[in-house]
Amino acid sequence: MPMTVRVLISDKMDPRAAAIFRDRGIEVDERPGLTPEELKSIIGDYDGLAIRSATKVTKPILEAATNLKVVGRAGIGVDNVDIPAATARGVVVMNTPFGNSITTAEHAIALMFALARQLPEADASTQAGKWEKNRFMGVEVTGKTIGLIGAGNIGSIVATRALGLRMKVAAYDPFLTPERAVELGVDKVELDELLRRADFITLHTPLTDQTRNILSRENLAKTKKGVRIVNCARGGLIDEQALKEALDSGHVAGAALDVFETEPATASPLFGTPGFISTPHLGASTSEAQVNVAIQVAEQMSDYLLLGGVTNAINMPSLSAEEAPRLRPYMALAENLGKLAGQILGEDVRSVAVEVEGAAAALNQKPITGAVLAGLMGTYSQTVNMVNAPFLAKERGLDVKEVRHDREGDYHTLVAVEVGTSHGVRRVAGTLFGNKAPRLVEMFGVEVEAELTGSMIYIVNTDAPGFIGKLGTALGEAGINIATFNLGRRAAGGEAVALVAVDGDVPPAVVGTLSKLEGVREVVPLRF
Structure with a gap:
């Protein structure tokens, strides 16, 4: 059963705004005139907050807004919203710059x-x-x-x-x-x-x-x-x-x-x-403007909460409701590539370059980059999303670049993430099967085909006969069932990598056991 989406309208607004929310299946409460204390006490129950100029969306309000995803300002000015605090908490802030x-x-x-x-x-x-x-x-x-x-x-x-x-x-x-x-x-x-x-x-x-x-x-x-x-x-x-x-x-x-x-x-x-x-700030005070901004903010917030579309956001790149379904599988791929790099490389991240080619090069790249950063920065924060990921990356001093290639490569579409570390650049890349199923195709210079899902183990070892058997035995003795097994290597007898999907989490003791297997150089448990 779909989760209920709730929006609070905390300032006096044309009733057509509430009607739009309700028509799109969103529960809405209209409570203008709340004191800051009253707003703080109830804001945790809402996914969206629609305001005009009276409501002050301060840092304490945002800290209490545990479920809040979007603040919509019916009007141009957002002086009454703490944009840095909203961004840090992953809350999109929208306005309606054309309505008045x-x-x-x-x-x-x-x-x-x-x-x-x-x-x-x-x-x-x-x-x-x-x-x-x-x-x-x-x-x-x-x-x-x-x-x-x-x-x-x-x-x-x-x-x-x-x-x-x-x-x-x-x-x-x-x-x-x-x-x-x-x-x-x-x-x-x-x-x-x-x-x-x-x-x-x-x-x-x-x-x-x-x-x-x-x-x-x-x-x-x-x-x-x-x-x-x-x-x-x-x-x-x-x-x-x-x-x-x-x-x-x-x-x-x-x-x-x-x-x-x-x-x-x-x-x-x-x-x-x-x-x-x-005059007392009457610039937007016509009946037509009040209707226009109310309708626009309700439509924009609904598109974001229901479809992922982002319009007129102050702290996030735009993503139309029409683009969102087409970009969703790319964003899932990008986020998983970011998670993979972040979990393996840990704190040793200096820069990030997001490259797209083929069909991906014809798309809006900003949301793809945002998804990569959300996955990568998830290593450092439990509350990261596409809104605050660029903010967190900037806080850590990461240099972020976007690269678009018109060339056609080995895949009809490709997203690659190059991460600069103290030991050089490490690259992961993926594609979409059937334009919808994300797949990893390259990891740190090794060709490998894998679905990044659930609980996995990343292993680097020396390619040698019998290693797979030893690995399977060790996992079996630990009571861990293998779901899928994906292998790749640079050359026969050289460095090999394995991505093993397993049922359930991988305890630290099992990581220790695998690390002691002959020829193993690195073991990292992963979660997607």
Whole structure:
């Protein structure tokens, strides 16, 4: 009987999210407003956690989430999730970067117009019974230059809207290619040039160590006198005290912030400053966006929990629900190759190279590499999976490389793992029989055909007559039944290897007995 999959929705979310979970056979509880203590006390019962911005997924919460596999954020920002802690525990963190892109971009355009025509001040004045027509002299946006700091999903939408308003668009984004800039119709520039040229500046970048205070006091001083600034991205991108001073001096003609360094922003040096407009983080607050992100997060989480598909993950390569079934046998092969190398080589691992060729070379290699690392790092951690395996490998200082070969080799498809050790490079490789059954075909330079399954024994010995009989006798006397016996050798009379599948575990005493057999150089019990 299939195991029950359970998801908790801990923030207020459109009811269509819960409906999608239920339609796909997932049990869902909707409990918005939980305190951190309440969430911590129940989170261990759930496989998935769907949130918006209110729930804080902290390290203590994650430590209590013993069954948690995925956190889904209905929205873009994941500031409320401890990503390193989630990764270390093997929990996938997803967001929905496209569900509210249009809404946020439109809010930035709306704030730009509000600044250009002083709409909030004019509204307040008029409703106060005044008729100060001459006081509110605005500016046109037509023909003006808008400078985009960030030209990703939202920034590119702002660019198209601005071009439709007959504005000139300059964009600063280190990841914007010249080809994409031409496609968008924007002028790709460095930050200093943008600051010098722009009549309006809008920010559309995440908050990172590189972008924090990107509009610092120094950079604000580089802007054109009379510039107007809009931020609907993240608080912390602008030095708020420096912005106030620039507004007070008149160097900056106006600023509109939807986001603040500290939220909820119940106090700010900017409040009450002439030329300043604020909204309470409304960038994603439209009915359409709320529906879109709720539907998307439910679909993404369901795909992962039921099919293994990974979409819009922050801490794991993408793997579509359509790709997952095709990649599953390759990932099983890759994980077993990693387990084989890890169990035999132990702590003596310096680097890992994952090679694919033949049919495997046409596939998404990231999940295959992730599976290799999950198998390899399982030697060092009992809670390793594809999410935290790269994290653990990085912690250990392992150099990880991916190699793709277009050539056709002896097998129609091949996955190989080369592990660098203090004694040189050791290689294992495998293929799929019938495109679904993983098989080991090479182990440390020796051709061998074996299914990696259950409990096995790896033995290196000098090739000599009678050895197999002695080995079988020793296992029989220990009460261990042989399931399969796989052999390979470099040359007659040279080094030989055996992979013996047995029923049940292999006690240390039996390993000791086998190690004393004449000609035996190495014995390692394996578990798959």
